[in-house]
Amino acid sequence: MKKVVIESPGGYEKLKIRDFPELTFKNDTIIVNVRAIGINYADCLVRFGVYESAKKYVGWPITPGFEFSGVVKSVGSQTSRFKVGDEVVGITLFNAYATEVEVKESQLFHLPHGFSLIEAAGFPTVFFTAYHALFQLVKIYPKSHLLIHSAAGGVGSALVQLAKAFNFTVTGVVGSSHKVDEVKALGADYVIDKSTQDLWGEAKKNAVDGFDAIFDANGYTTLKDGYKHLRPVGKLISYGAHSLLPRGGGSGRVNYLKAAIGLIKSPRFNPLQLITDNKSVVGFNLSFLFARQDLATEAMTDLMRLALERKIKPLKTTTYKLEDVGLAHQALESGKTVGKIVLVVN
Template identity: 40%
Template sequence: MANAARKKRNDTIEVLIAAFANILSWFVSTFFPALLPKLLPSSPEEEQNELETELSDRTKCISIGRPGGLEQLRLVTLREGISTIGYNVRHVGAPPYAPPNCDIPPDCVLLKNEAFSVNYADCCIRWGLYDSAKEFVGWPIVPGFDVAGVVERISSIDDDSTFCVGDRVFGCTLFGAYSNRVIVPKVQLRKIPKSLSFAEATAFPAVSLTALYALHLAGYFPQTSSGGGRAKFQNKAILIHSAAGGVGSFLVQMSKILGLGPIVGVVGSTSKVEEAQSLGCDVVIDKSTQDLWAAAEKASPNGYSTIMDANGVSTLKQSYDHLAPSGRLVVFGFHSNLPMGNAMLSPLEWLGMAKKVVNMPKFDAMDLTVSNKAVLGFNLSFFADEREVLSDMFDQVLQWIENDKLRCPRVVEMNMSDVAGAHTLIQSGKSIGKIILNTNLA
């Protein structure tokens, strides 16, 4: 009890610090923009010599020095021999930077990263509102999960042949991906299928693994011996919020593979309807022109066995209410709790977020029992110790890619130096598919 109370108190303090830092960024950018450089802390690992920063063999990454707005997304050059790392390779060094010219452990490789993806979680990291980033890395932090590139170095005492120098690989790192050179555990990487470019490959890992684990929690994966999903339950209807987004696009495709139906996808604008249909939705609800829940009831009058919800306060209660008996609500995000369309968080927006937290639905244990429903939540960025679980799922994703059962979502490719534009686009809520930053684009 004491530990729980202490953690809650520390979390509250961290949120207040994040709020103050973001409001300071908003105030300075609004009234004194010339002073923004004063809000940009640096770290000892950054190269200070301007001539050295132009060298092509130096690691370049996006560093965030403290919570704040877009000004915190700094493209920096690191000192000679330094690369970025995730938090689960502390046997290499303390994240986000590895020691200069360090030895590569046998369980890792040094990746010359060609592309990385931008996820909404990265905006939350920048604001100081992402729990695992605060708990396991702190400040400064190099955000990002998805990587795709070429193996540059392996351990001098490597005793297996999993990867060789020059192999094209893709996968996940637990932060540190916004970089052109990163050390990654082998278990979190796979060889890129020949049909995929680096940009396409980096569009897969985090969102596809999130989608598959969500379906695992819903009871549909691993598949049954008959090749289907959870065959013993009659109702296999699934409703997927944000069906044209990163995770949603894979939830739709995987639901089709696992034999679920009807697959009902929810999108936020008419421009996304066609994309959701092409992914395999049986019914697409455009909530900008339709009554969401009236259309959902029409699509599956007996309710849903599964509802996938990353929206948060705007839909969670109604999602729960529309579950069928034995249904499961799987929660993996809270997008509507956060402001959309604004990179800077003003004082009014912080007050709005506080109000939404107060209004979050509460799920009573007795009601869960009587209604025969379940609410499950997860965040894969906390899965550092669950390597085998995610490794098995990565193998399944790779198999589906190679068998042409999963297609790459629409990719918007941008320059690494335009990271602020990428954050603005994903935060607008208007992006479709995946935003990819190329480390080599001029």
């Protein structure tokens, strides 16, 4: 079998494909022949050497990857839900960038209805993230107006789809003009192109009294203004900080000076002010919640139902060969991509 291995932090050249012995299953595990692997921005953070859960749970060397799809190769005697030959999609805390993956059966699911093997590889992480932010982390009331940053990206597209499936009003924000129609096609009520429009001026026009929730993985560049544009009982949901990091064109390495300046500029929220304003600031990182099987099971069960009812559909998917994993990371770091990037295993 082959795995992508990163031995130390750095640029795209650090993603090496290495040969390993075939995996052997245990009584309570299942081995999957991987056909496709979803790429997430967090995988780039792992390669940069700044992803906290990778440092805490694995260290170096590391094989990134949170999600995959494929065909069951072998099943342990204490497993019962899958048989050899089943097409499956899976979640894992790292190690998905490989031609074979060994997981517990609780980490595997049948393909969501209407998704191909390739589309399914990009399904679990972004939809689970969006589901957690919308339905598990906070309570968002019917008829709420949501502002979703990076609305054409992986998590952003999933958030827009899920929010519209539940009839929320959605303002999507994108950083490039070619993404506007993509977000409209996902059902967003308004799209703000911050490369050509005044983000908060437009936001104010769409939601005069402020938003009920704002979903932000930018970090310091938008959190402070986002807080100001919440209405009472509004929630600012912070789940990433990609504006601290390089955006395309470079060697794929962190500019630590830029990151440090961004960290210094990150807003500090005053708890007394939160009380007076009736606003909340909440954060999460699913990679530290891997032990919370209850959350994953609830989310995946509901998401499978929504796929069956055709309320959510596959994201726009761009594929790269496993051997071109460096190009796939480069594309995601360009900030120009729409939907999901998926690696395909031959």
